[in-house]
Amino acid sequence: MNKLTAVAVSVLLLSAAPAQAQSIPGWKAYRAQQTGQQAAPAANAGQAPAAPPQATDPQPAALPQPAYQTAAAPYATRPAPKPAPNGGLFVGVQGGSGWVYEDVDQRAVAVSAGYRWQAGDYSQVGIELGAGRLDETTWRDYGIPEVKFNTIGANARFNFGNSPWFGVARLGYWHARSRDGWDRKVTADGAYGSLGVGVDLGRHFNLQLMYTGYTYAVDSYYGDDEYDINRADTVTLGAEVRF
Template sequence: MNKTIPGAAMAVVIAGALLASASAHAQSKPIQGWQPGQHEEPDPAKRVPQAPQQAPQQAPASQQAQPAPRPPSVVVREQPYAAAQPEPAQREEDRGGFFVGVQGGKGWVYEDVDQSALAVNAGYRWQAGPVSLIGIEVASGRLDSTREGPWRYGKVEYDSIGANARFNFGRNSPVYGLVRAGYWTADDSESGMDVDGGYFGVGLGVDVNRHFNLSLVYTNYVYFEDYYWEGNDFHYDINRADTLMLGAEVRF
């Protein structure tokens, strides 16, 4: 009894193995559909329509590959050449013309004796450069009489003619320097003294505007006194007078 059961079990195992092999063989074999014979008409029910072979579609001529469009050409219009125009040279203002001035201050004819001084002058100047004016002038003035202790000093009157020039310290600077030189003659009404000689002056001024200026001028007057011949020798004494004047001038 004990031997029978193993034999049956062995039989069952072998049968199961055979069935599994057959099933695997059946699954590995492809399932063939029904095909009609060589001369048989296919079953309409089993006819499988074949997909029509479509010819490769061609794009319309308008959509066919076209050469890449050329970028629009940019037309650069040359601007007419404008030559650099030179800047017009600034025209120098002509500051020449007639002038009239008046001055007042102090004068010294006698040593350490102050005398009030007053003068007027007039003339004409020409433009001689960007900052310079050169001209001629005539002047007339006086030193008032005064007393110093017991002594009285008479009034001195003088006239002069000469040249003057002024130079601004830069084209746009209103400040200028002034020089003047020429011949002068004077007389003392009380003593009857009559002298002549030369003068030279320097000053500093400022242009208030085109037609008006102020100036401070120092002038040294040199004159000869007591000149005479003695035999073949000429004798003379040189003296001087000085003025320091603050003046105003009008130009036309």
């Protein structure tokens, strides 16, 4: 190979090398990266550098409110409603046992009627009229006569708060009529007093368990101007209707 031929081959090899290098994919990526790095400073040359982001103070999180501000406290209760007034007219009937003589039971029945006024949130007071009877019976072959009586007095009831249960108190005068062992008419006067407990079964009806004590004076067997103070008792279960 002469010198001219060697030079021609060298020129051909040098001209073919860039073409082969450009045809390789890795070479293209390398050239693109180099071109981008050179263009970026030129593009940013006329622009001010971007300011670094400023740190902002975070807003403090809202503190949870106390339970007593966000909801009703568990111990907060509404005041209890007042009971509806129960004053007005009433009519009652009672039945049970009575004792004029000790250990001698007589069947007892009574009726009463009156009016009560509301005297407070849980109480009523009023007046009443009544009539009753102790039936005749026998004791050891002795006849025990019938006793009839009438009453007039005061009547009061006291509710136990908003409960349907209540207490009853009565006080007044009574007059009785009967007969003695010789079938003679006998009368007696005195005072009576009652204590009891009851339960309302609605606005207009209730049941009552009542003890009543009656005191009276009769002629003494030991002198014309002397009197014996005696007592009779009744225990009754009754019902009352209110209007």
